[in-house]
Amino acid sequence: MTRVLRRFLILAFIICLPALMPQTSSAQTMPQQLRVIDTPSDGGGSLTVLWAPSATDSATAKYQILVHEGGLPQDPAAWKVVAEFPANTRYVREGKSAWWTRSGDPNDHLFLIKNGKGLEVKSGQPYAVTVASVSGQERLIAPPVVASAEPNWMNWNQVNNLVLALMFGAVVFYAINLAKRKDIFLRRIPGLDAVDEAIGRATELGKPVLYMTGAHDMNDPSTIAAAVILGRVAKKAASYETELLVPHREPITMAVCQEITKQAYMEAGKPDLFKDDANFFITSDQFSYTAAVDGIMLRRKPAANFFMGSYFAESLLLTETGASTGAIQIAGTDSDHQLPFFVTTCDYTLIGEELYAASAYLSKEPIQIGTLRGQDLGKAFILSVIGIGTLLATVAVLTGNGWAQPLLDLFKDLK
Amino acid sequence: MIFLRRQLPLLITMITGLVMAAQYYVPHPASEQLLTTVTKWLQIIGGFALVLGITSLFHVHAAKIRRKEAGWAYSLVLYVGMLGTVIVGLWNNGKESIDGALTSFGWVYSYTLVPLQGTMFAILAFFIASAAYRSFRARSREAAVLLVAAVIVMMGRVPLGEYILPLSGDLSSWILNVLNASVRRAILIGVSLGAVALSFKIIFGVERSYLGGGKE
Numbered sequence: 001m002t003r004v005l006r007r008f009l010i011l012a013f014i015i016c017l018p019a020l021m022p023q024t025s026s027a028q029t030m031p032q033q034l035r036v037i038d039t040p041s042d043g044g045g046s047l048t049v050l051w052a053p054s055a056t057d058s059a060t061a062k063y064q065i066l067v068h069e070g071g072l073p074q075d076p077a078a079w080k081v082v083a084e085f086p087a088n089t090r091y092v093r094e095g096k097s098a099w100w101t102r103s104g105d106p107n108d109h110l111f112l113i114k115n116g117k118g119l120e121v122k123s124g125q126p127y128a129v130t131v132a133s134v135s136g137q138e139r140l141i142a143p144p145v146v147a148s149a150e151p152n153w154m155n156w157n158q159v160n161n162l163v164l165a166l167m168f169g170a171v172v173f174y175a176i177n178l179a180k181r182k183d184i185f186l187r188r189i190p191g192l193d194a195v196d197e198a199i200g201r202a203t204e205l206g207k208p209v210l211y212m213t214g215a216h217d218m219n220d221p222s223t224i225a226a227a228v229i230l231g232r233v234a235k236k237a238a239s240y241e242t243e244l245l246v247p248h249r250e251p252i253t254m255a256v257c258q259e260i261t262k263q264a265y266m267e268a269g270k271p272d273l274f275k276d277d278a279n280f281f282i283t284s285d286q287f288s289y290t291a292a293v294d295g296i297m298l299r300r301k302p303a304a305n306f307f308m309g310s311y312f313a314e315s316l317l318l319t320e321t322g323a324s325t326g327a328i329q330i331a332g333t334d335s336d337h338q339l340p341f342f343v344t345t346c347d348y349t350l351i352g353e354e355l356y357a358a359s360a361y362l363s364k365e366p367i368q369i370g371t372l373r374g375q376d377l378g379k380a381f382i383l384s385v386i387g388i389g390t391l392l393a394t395v396a397v398l399t400g401n402g403w404a405q406p407l408l409d410l411f412k413d414l415k
Numbered sequence: 416m417i418f419l420r421r422q423l424p425l426l427i428t429m430i431t432g433l434v435m436a437a438q439y440y441v442p443h444p445a446s447e448q449l450l451t452t453v454t455k456w457l458q459i460i461g462g463f464a465l466v467l468g469i470t471s472l473f474h475v476h477a478a479k480i481r482r483k484e485a486g487w488a489y490s491l492v493l494y495v496g497m498l499g500t501v502i503v504g505l506w507n508n509g510k511e512s513i514d515g516a517l518t519s520f521g522w523v524y525s526y527t528l529v530p531l532q533g534t535m536f537a538i539l540a541f542f543i544a545s546a547a548y549r550s551f552r553a554r555s556r557e558a559a560v561l562l563v564a565a566v567i568v569m570m571g572r573v574p575l576g577e578y579i580l581p582l583s584g585d586l587s588s589w590i591l592n593v594l595n596a597s598v599r600r601a602i603l604i605g606v607s608l609g610a611v612a613l614s615f616k617i618i619f620g621v622e623r624s625y626l627g628g629g630k631e
Contacts, residue, residue, distance in 0.1 A: 041442060042442050043442040043443055043444055043446075043447060044443075044444065123444075151442065151443045151444055152442055152443065153441055153442075153443050154440060154441065154442075155440050155441070155442045158439070158440055159440075161440075162440055165611065168608070168611060168612075168615075169615050172612050172615055172616075173615075173619075176621070217461075218625075219457075221609070221610035221613045221614060222610075224613060224617065224622075224625055225609075225613060227624075227625050228622065228624050228625065231624050248468070250464075250468075251461070251464035251465050251466075251467045251468030251471075252460070252461065252464045254467070254468060254471065255464065255467060256625055259626070260624065260625065263624075277471065277474060277475050277478070279471075280471050280472065280475045281467075281468030281469070281471040281472050282472065283472075285532070286532075287531070287532045287535035287536060288528075288531075288532070288535075290535055291531070291535055295486070295489065299485055299486045313536065313539060316539060316542045316543060316546060317535065317538060317539055317542060320542040320545060320546060334602075334606040334609070334610070336599050336602050336603060336606070339602070341546065343550075344546045344547075344549065344550040345546055345549075351602060352602040352603070352605045352606040352609070353602075353605030353606055353608065353609040355606075355609070356606075356609030356610065356612065356613055357609070359622070359624070367616075367621055368622075371612050371613075371616060371621075374612055375605075375608045375609055375612050378608045378612075379604065379605065379608060382604055382608075
């Protein structure tokens with residue numbers, strides 16, 4: 001009987017054990033190690049909230065971010081809930097900051113308090129912030145922290161970009177110095193070889209040359225490159241005594257190109273042939289400009305059409321009309337989405353960087369050629385990084401372990 | 416004079432270039448304020464430059480009408496259209512509608528400019544067809560590859576094409592996301608490096624032909 005009683009008591013103890021035990025690991029816990037800091041590398045107006053992960057984090061449990069403007073509230077009801085999300089989300093490792101500016105451990109939880117949802121985060125003003133862990137009806141709130149946002153003078157997340165730009169700049173200037181001392185091979189670019197041929201053809205036919213500088217204004221590097229090439233084309237046209245027509249979509253570009261053309265005519269020794277209205281403004285409206293230039297092509301029938309710079313939907317409207325008039329057409333653009341149209345309808349196309357290389361190719365100046373060599377070295381560096389990254393990623397997947405992860409993270413953040 | 420024509424513009428270019436490049440790395444509101452101010456300056460300069468552009472437009476077309484050049488009647492139409500629009504715009508204080516009703520200025524915009532722009536854009540469809548016909552003829556091995564790829568992509572991008580040839584959807588995605596994307600990226604890397612190198616040359620005065628040529 002005693003044995004039976006003992007067994008019964010043991011069984012009862014086992015059944016009641018969970019109720020007798022204190023809160024176990026499956027129960028909810030208060031957010032631990034709460035830190036609220038001014039978000040680094042920003043313009044103010046943002047606070048970063050960090051707290052340690054919990055063993056109870058799951059998709060069913062939730063975290064709430066509570067904020068009170070102007071320090072700790074007297075009334076607990078004054079807290080404002082600015083966000084609520086599943087407890088197994090929002091980690092430091094998922095944040096946008098690079099690894100060298102990370103504020104906490106990659107496994108910590110992270111939340112950025114920004115303007116919006118009825119809250120305005122002002123620089124210099126104190127804010128009380130806390131995190132509540134919510135599970136069912138239960139809500140455990142961490143001790144609040146007071147912090148304020150301050151603007152920063154340097155965005156350290158972009159420092160990799162700065163370092164790469166400076167390195168690339170140094171390589172370009174080194175290559176320029178190298179080009180001054182020794183000859184550098186320049187590969188043939190058929191589109192640029194054809195410039196002389198196109199202008200020569202226009203001269204033989206007694207027809208004008210039409211040159212377009214693209215849709216963008218002088219802020220855009222492609223427009224500057226187009227303006228630089230215009231100088232070479234205008235010089236050649238001046239020496240051949242061929243009429244040059246340069247319709248524009250942007251008045252500032254027109255003024256700059258007018259100066260470039262004038263200088264080109266002077267350098268060619270034909271200043272008397274220069275006409276002020278060789279460069280003329282049409283309109284900044286895309287399709288009105290296109291209609292006007294198409295009209296010029298159909299009425300004046302230029303023998304050579306140059307399309308340099310940036311283009312949008314008007315590219316095919318222009319080049320198809322030009323092709324229908326029988327003109328020799330040379331395009332050069334960095335608008336990759338328009339390249340197929342140019343390749344299809346033009347006799348020669350300068351693809352992407354060739355537009356920037358044109359100035360060097362046409363002038364053959366050591367400074368310009370050196371810049372090209374610098375670009376090539378930059379490309380070699382980028383290709384090497386892509387090659388190494390691809391190799392590492394492939395090996396990491398094949399071997400199935402995480403040894404390459406830190407290196408891959410490094411590549412990812414250096415992008 | 417050489418200083419005003421050469422050194423001063425180069426100095427302004429260098430200082431402005433460096434400050435605006437630094438602005439990219441400075442998140443402080445003062446930096447944002449600087450960018451806003453510079454943008455406003457650009458708008459003001461653009462406004463003045465527009466006067467320059469319109470003067471050029473008037474001059475070119477006035478010369479055509481005076482000399483009775485071929486197509487001078489189009490220049491006359493331009494004059495009538497432009498001056499008419501300006502007068503109507505001033506008459507309506509630049510408002511396109513008042514209390515939901517179109518003003519004469521709004522009428523010019525909605526029933527003249529918009530249909531003309533639409534017509535130009537619509538022509539693009541015909542030009543695409545003629546350009547496609549020209550480039551998709553399988554005259555060489557490369558052109559044949561282009562033709563096959565284009566047919567697959569076109570089939571895969573429209574529901575009917577994918578219904579007729581179910582594999583075309585996946586194949587088209589692969590062509591666009593793998594073959595096409597890799598080439599586009601290669602072009603973009605080259606373009607970006609070219610743009611950065613050109614920017615360096617302009618900021619440090621190595622490239623100065625945009626000032627009107629000259630190596631002095």
